[in-house]
Amino acid sequence: MVEGFLSDRLLIYCLSPLVLSCVVLAGTRIFTTLRYHREVAEALHGSSPRYTPPHVPYTIPLLGSTLSFLDGNPGLFWKRLFSWYPRETGACTVMLGGRQLHMLFNPLALEALFKHRELTREGVIMDNVILKGLGIEPAMAKKFFGHGDTTPMPRTGRNPQEIHTWMEQEFLLKSERVNELTANFARLLRDHLAQELDTSPQEGRQVDLKAWARSRIFRASTDTIFGSSLLQEYPELEEDFFEFDRQFLSLFFGLPGFLSRKAYSARDKVFAGIIRWQNKMEEVTQQGSKIVPVDSIDWEPIFGSRANRVRQFYYHDRGIDVRTRAALDSGFLFGLSSNAIPATGWMLMHILDPSDKERTLYHRVRAELEQVRRPRGELFDSSRLVGLPLLNSIFYEILRLYVDALVTREIRDPLLLPTDNGRQLYFPPGGVIIAPSWVSQHNPGSYAGPRADQFYADRFIKPDPNTGKPRFSMSDTAGKLFPFGGGKTMCPGRVFARYEVLFSTAYILLNFDFDVLGYVDEKGNPTTRFPHFRDSYPGSVVVVADGDIRVTMKKRED
Structure with missing residues (x-):
């Protein structure tokens, strides 16, 4: 009887990390999915004159969509994403390597972004290209x-x-x-x-x-x-x-x-x-x-x-x-x-x-x-x-x-960009906008x-x-190009x-x-x-x- 009790305790002890991991993964997926549906509804049908890019759901905390984004097949990530994600939102926010990055693909918003000459990419270039790449x-x-x-x-x-x-x-x-x-x-x-x-x-x-x-x-x-x-x-x-x-x-x-x-x-x-x-x-x-x-x-x-x-x-x-x-x-x-x-x-x-x-x-x-x-x-x-x-x-x-x-811009102050429906996309300071040419050029x-x-x-x-x-x-x-x-x-x-x-x-x-x-x-x-x-x-x-x-x-x- 004691041996049975100990073996049950041991089994629970061994399984608890796995159970906890499953709870965390499931909880992350449920939370990010509910958030996604709420934000998409606001982006497509909200009454506010501005909205933020909806977050793409993910399962693994911090890692987010990193593995699928880094798939070696050019364009595959976007093809899969837009099989269910509405392009009409004009943008989305993707968790990549522990950082939330804003992907922008609305032509009117992109045209406006490129006219903001005060926005730079110096931090991205310095960190990725100069220090890490070279x-x-x-x-x-x-x-x-x-x-x-x-x-x-x-x-x-x-x-x-x-x-x-x-x-x-x-x-x-x-x-x-x-x-x-x-x-x-x-x-x-x-x-x-x-x-x-x-x-x-x-x-x-x-x-x-x-x-x-x-x-x-x-x-x-x-x-x-x-x-x-x-x-x-x-x-x-x-x-x-x-x-x-x-x-x-x-x-x-x-x-x-x-x-x-x-x-x-x-x-x-x-x-x-x-x-x-x-x-x-x-x-x-x-x-x-x-x-x-x-x-x-x-x-x-x-x-x-x-x-x-x-x-x-x-x-x-x-x-x-x-x-x-x-x-x-x-x-x-x-x-x-x-x-x-x-x-x-x-x-x-x-x-x-x-x-x-x-x-x-x-x-x-x-x-x-x-x-x-x-x-x-x-x-x-x-x-x-x-x-x-x-x-x-x-x-x-x-x-x-x-x-x-991937054309990048660092956001230092609150940024508003126009969209086709007369509303504006809002980007809070401290983030990074990425304009992926593949999305726009294959639209x-x-x-x-x-x-x-x-x-x-x-x-x-x-x-x-x-x-x-x-x-x-x-x-x-x-x-667009x-x-x-x-x-x-x-x-x-x-x-x-x-x-x-x-x-x-x-x-x-x-x-x-x-x-x-x-x-x-x-x-x-x-x-x-x-x-x-x-x-x-x-x-x-x-x-x-x-x-x-x-x-x-x-x-x-x-």
Whole structure:
């Protein structure tokens, strides 16, 4: 009898944590579900002129929706969410990693959000990208950004904050400088491909097109910004960089090294290679008095562009250590290559899609490109190139379909944003708003033509009201299409990135002929489907393809 009593007590003792856990989980689910229904009713049918974004229900305290949000299938979280959550609310609040984050997807509210120039994302960028992703020490980050430092720098007479603005506005956004970068990129890509064109066998060469293009464009764009010295010192950079790119977002979670070995190893490998190059840069910058003003040369092989030259001298003058320099240059390289190159790959694959047996789109694009073609060896007019309606429509359709960006804003004061029903969304101070581009850009109600989850080359082409001719148009896309971000935090390299993608696509299509053989998967094995998204975390920006198309390329004869 005593033994039975003890065994019952032991059983209860063993089961009590499990029972308690079940009670907590069930209680959390019931509470968050009841809260959700109350808040949705207020959002859709309430009489108050303002409402807060309804909270998405969850079961596990603090963890909330984290696991489903981090599912590697791009867009899957949103597809599941909107199978039952009403889009009409315009926003929702999601528990991610112990923090309530406001997801905003109402176009009118988004348009208003991007106009609030006082809102920033500095804390998010500093914590996730600078400290966790790039592993920069806080003291070095403070020295680089120079917040609050009003001391003029000797070379320019500007303080650190002014220099950051100057570097962005003068060397990445100014039309004259963008044209300069574009001309140098075009020249370098042409030169890199010249030998390939001259040695192309008569019967052609069989390649996987996206992978082939990636290597050539990466070399040309890296040489354009950083100079040819970087790849000469570190020829393995391409493979190492794209492996780091694949692992980069996992570093944002701040997991210890033994739980993210691949990510830390990839980062260390890239940094080690760039440090070798950085040491050579430092040898040159120490000759300061013998070097012409930092922004006086448009391009040369050691420093590359004006933009990089100014950065390298700024590192030197601020006393930035070599490891931090390598990290910051890796971040610059991310902005340069991790989006424009995959976007070019998607463009080429859609234009040469094997399922288009008549190659209709390919012939339409080639015919349009003939308008800017010049005699062999001469570069075409970039100003005319970026005005071609079909090419631009395809470019923005690629961004609409394949960009997965999370545009963030930190709320420091109470914020009200308008919605379509005349009411306002209220966001309390201390929170973070995230505008997920995937939700807005895949919204079935936002775009005419074929379904929003399908590629449609003519989606951004409309007839000119005066001539009836087709023209490229971005009308009615405010708050619906923001692949480069929005407001004052839009990507500073967006203008050059667009030129880079359009020029690369045009130059390849005009200088080679193609026999399209079919689809291949990520391992190069033949398959029957068009490449899909490779697994990636939300916020990867341009999602990489999980396959390619195999073609036979040969030099164009006419």
